[in-house]
Amino acid sequence: MPRLTAASLASASGQVRGFSYDRSKVTPGIVHLGIGAFHRAHMAVYVDDILATDASWGIVGASLRRPDTKEALAPQDCLYTVAVRDASGTACRVIGSILDVLDANTQRQRLIEMMADPAIRIVSLTVTEKGYCHDPATGELDPDHPDIVHDLGHPADPVSAPGIIVRALQLRRAAGVAPFTVLSCDNLPANGRTTARIVSRFAELRDPALGQHVRDNVAFPGTMVDRIVPATTDADREEVRALTGLDDAWPIVTEPFTQWVVEDHFPQGRPAFEAAGAQLVADVEPFELMKLRMLNGSHSTMAYLGYLGGYQYVSEAIADPIIHQLIHGLMTEEAMPTLPMPRADLERYRDQLLERFANPALKHRTWQIAMDGSQKLPQRLLGTIRDRLEKGQGIQRLALSVAAWMRYVTGIDEQGNLIDVKDPLAARLRAIADAAGRDAERLASGLLEVSEVFSADLRADPVFRTVVIAHLRRLLADGALATARAIR
Known part of the structure; x- marks a missing residue:
C-alpha cells in the first residue's frame, strides 16, 4: 500500500x-x-x-x-x-x-x-x-x-x-x-x-x-x-x-x-x-470559563472515577448511570451557577457535552485524560471550588473529583494493580501516598501541602479539607462507584 x-x-x-x-x-x-x-x-x-x-x-x-x-x-x-x-x-x-x-x-x-x-x-x-x-x-x-x-x-x-x-x-x-x-x-x-x-x-x-x-x-x-x-x-x-x-x-x-x-x-x-x-x-473569558469548568472539569472527574471504577474509555464511563448522574449534577448544580452566561445556553452546552461523551466510536481513554493532573486541577476544578466556597455553596461533587485524583495518584488501583501515573510530580505524589498508606486524613493532608497544585487559601479552608477527606476515606474503603452513588 x-x-x-x-x-x-x-x-x-x-x-x-x-x-x-x-x-x-x-x-x-x-x-x-x-x-x-x-x-x-x-x-x-x-x-x-x-x-x-x-x-x-x-x-x-x-x-x-x-x-x-x-x-x-x-x-x-x-x-x-x-x-x-x-x-x-x-x-x-x-x-x-x-x-x-x-x-x-x-x-x-x-x-x-x-x-x-x-x-x-x-x-x-x-x-x-x-x-x-x-x-x-x-x-x-x-x-x-x-x-x-x-x-x-x-x-x-x-x-x-x-x-x-x-x-x-x-x-x-x-x-x-x-x-x-x-x-x-x-x-x-x-x-x-x-x-x-x-x-x-x-x-x-x-x-x-x-x-x-x-x-x-x-x-x-x-x-x-x-x-x-x-x-x-x-x-x-x-x-x-x-x-x-x-x-x-x-x-x-x-x-x-x-x-x-x-x-x-x-x-x-x-x-x-x-x-x-x-x-x-471581544472577550473570550465567558466561553473559556464555560469550557474549563463544564467540559474539562467533567473530563477529569470521569478520568479518575472512571479509571478507578474499571472503565477504559469515557463512553463506557458515562454509560454507567452512577457516573452519568454525577457528571450531570456536577455541571448543573455546581459548575453552571458559577458561569456568567444565560442558563439556557449552559443547559444546551451541558446536553451537548453528555452526548459527545457518549460517542461510542470515539475511544477516548480515561488514562489519557488523567495525565498531568497536578497541572490540570487548578484550572479545571479548583477555581470552581474556590468560587463556590466564597459564596458558602456546596462542593460535594467537585470535592469528590479532587479526592478521586488523590486516590488515583497513590498509583495502586482498586484491584491492587499498579497505575501508570503520568505527571510531572508523579514521584513526589507517590512518596506522599506511600508514607500515608490508607490513612485518608494523612494522605489528603500531605497532598494538600503540594503548593504547585493547592494554594494557601484552599489548604486552610476547613470546609474543603473536611469534604475532601470524607470522600477520600470512602474511596479507599468502598471504591469509586460506591462513593459516587452516595452523592445526591
Missing part, C-alpha cells in the same frame, strides 16, 4: 477528501509550537479551510520535546489524515496546511530564525499546561523551573516555549520587525492574559527593556478551543488504511464537533478564521 504523499493522494482511489488549493503556492504565515494531535485536529483544519482564498497562512510546526511527529510526517510531505468518527461511521480528510515540521532539539536555531522572519505574523501554541513553565496554582512564571533557569543562562539557545518566543521577539525587535501575535490554544484560565504574563515576565528577567517591549507591543489574544482528540491507535491506522488506500503513519481521529472562540486582536493581521467557522469575539 502506498505511503500518503502529495503524489499518492492525487491518484488515491479510496474514500478520502483532499484539499482544494494549490499547495505549491502556500507560504508560511504561522509558526505553531507543540504540534501534537490536538493542533492537527483543530487549528490546522481551520487554516486548511482558509488556504483556498488566502495562501499566505501556511503553518510551520515545531515539536519542542520529541522528534516523533516530524519523523512521521516528513516522509508524507507533512500531509496527514483527519478521521472524523461517530456512530454512523468514519469520514477521512487529508490536511495540507502544515508545510513543514521542525524538531526543536536539532533545529532550534532554524525554528527561531523562522519565527523572526517578517512573514510570520502569528506564533501559536499547544504545549499543554506544563509547557508554560509556570505555577498552575498562581498562573505566574516559575523562575526556578529547570528550563527557565537554563534559558536565562543561555538566552541564545532556549529550550522552553517562553524562552523561544522571547528570543524570536528579541531578534525581530533588533531588526526593526514588528512582533508577531502570540496565540495560546491551551486549556489555561485566561490563556491569553496568562501567556502574556508569563512571556513578559521571562522577557523582563532577561532584560527590563525587553520586558517592557513585550508588554507594550505584543498581542496575546485569548482563545477557547474544543474538540475531543483521543490518542491514535494501531487499530485507527488500520481503519484509515482500509478507507483511504493509503498508509498514514500518524492519522488523527476525532469527533464531528469542533469549536474555536478567538479574541479579535491581531495587529499584524490574521486569516479569516470566521470563514472556517471560528467565532471572533
Whole structure:
C-alpha cells in the first residue's frame, strides 16, 4: 500500500477528501509550537479551510520535546489524515496546511530564525499546561523551573516555549520587525492574559527593556478551543488504511464537533478564521470559563472515577448511570451557577457535552485524560471550588473529583494493580501516598501541602479539607462507584 504523499493522494482511489488549493503556492504565515494531535485536529483544519482564498497562512510546526511527529510526517510531505468518527461511521480528510515540521532539539536555531522572519505574523501554541513553565496554582512564571533557569543562562539557545518566543521577539525587535501575535490554544484560565504574563515576565528577567517591549507591543489574544482528540491507535491506522488506500503513519481521529472562540486582536493581521467557522469575539473569558469548568472539569472527574471504577474509555464511563448522574449534577448544580452566561445556553452546552461523551466510536481513554493532573486541577476544578466556597455553596461533587485524583495518584488501583501515573510530580505524589498508606486524613493532608497544585487559601479552608477527606476515606474503603452513588 502506498505511503500518503502529495503524489499518492492525487491518484488515491479510496474514500478520502483532499484539499482544494494549490499547495505549491502556500507560504508560511504561522509558526505553531507543540504540534501534537490536538493542533492537527483543530487549528490546522481551520487554516486548511482558509488556504483556498488566502495562501499566505501556511503553518510551520515545531515539536519542542520529541522528534516523533516530524519523523512521521516528513516522509508524507507533512500531509496527514483527519478521521472524523461517530456512530454512523468514519469520514477521512487529508490536511495540507502544515508545510513543514521542525524538531526543536536539532533545529532550534532554524525554528527561531523562522519565527523572526517578517512573514510570520502569528506564533501559536499547544504545549499543554506544563509547557508554560509556570505555577498552575498562581498562573505566574516559575523562575526556578529547570528550563527557565537554563534559558536565562543561555538566552541564545532556549529550550522552553517562553524562552523561544522571547528570543524570536528579541531578534525581530533588533531588526526593526514588528512582533508577531502570540496565540495560546491551551486549556489555561485566561490563556491569553496568562501567556502574556508569563512571556513578559521571562522577557523582563532577561532584560527590563525587553520586558517592557513585550508588554507594550505584543498581542496575546485569548482563545477557547474544543474538540475531543483521543490518542491514535494501531487499530485507527488500520481503519484509515482500509478507507483511504493509503498508509498514514500518524492519522488523527476525532469527533464531528469542533469549536474555536478567538479574541479579535491581531495587529499584524490574521486569516479569516470566521470563514472556517471560528467565532471572533471581544472577550473570550465567558466561553473559556464555560469550557474549563463544564467540559474539562467533567473530563477529569470521569478520568479518575472512571479509571478507578474499571472503565477504559469515557463512553463506557458515562454509560454507567452512577457516573452519568454525577457528571450531570456536577455541571448543573455546581459548575453552571458559577458561569456568567444565560442558563439556557449552559443547559444546551451541558446536553451537548453528555452526548459527545457518549460517542461510542470515539475511544477516548480515561488514562489519557488523567495525565498531568497536578497541572490540570487548578484550572479545571479548583477555581470552581474556590468560587463556590466564597459564596458558602456546596462542593460535594467537585470535592469528590479532587479526592478521586488523590486516590488515583497513590498509583495502586482498586484491584491492587499498579497505575501508570503520568505527571510531572508523579514521584513526589507517590512518596506522599506511600508514607500515608490508607490513612485518608494523612494522605489528603500531605497532598494538600503540594503548593504547585493547592494554594494557601484552599489548604486552610476547613470546609474543603473536611469534604475532601470524607470522600477520600470512602474511596479507599468502598471504591469509586460506591462513593459516587452516595452523592445526591
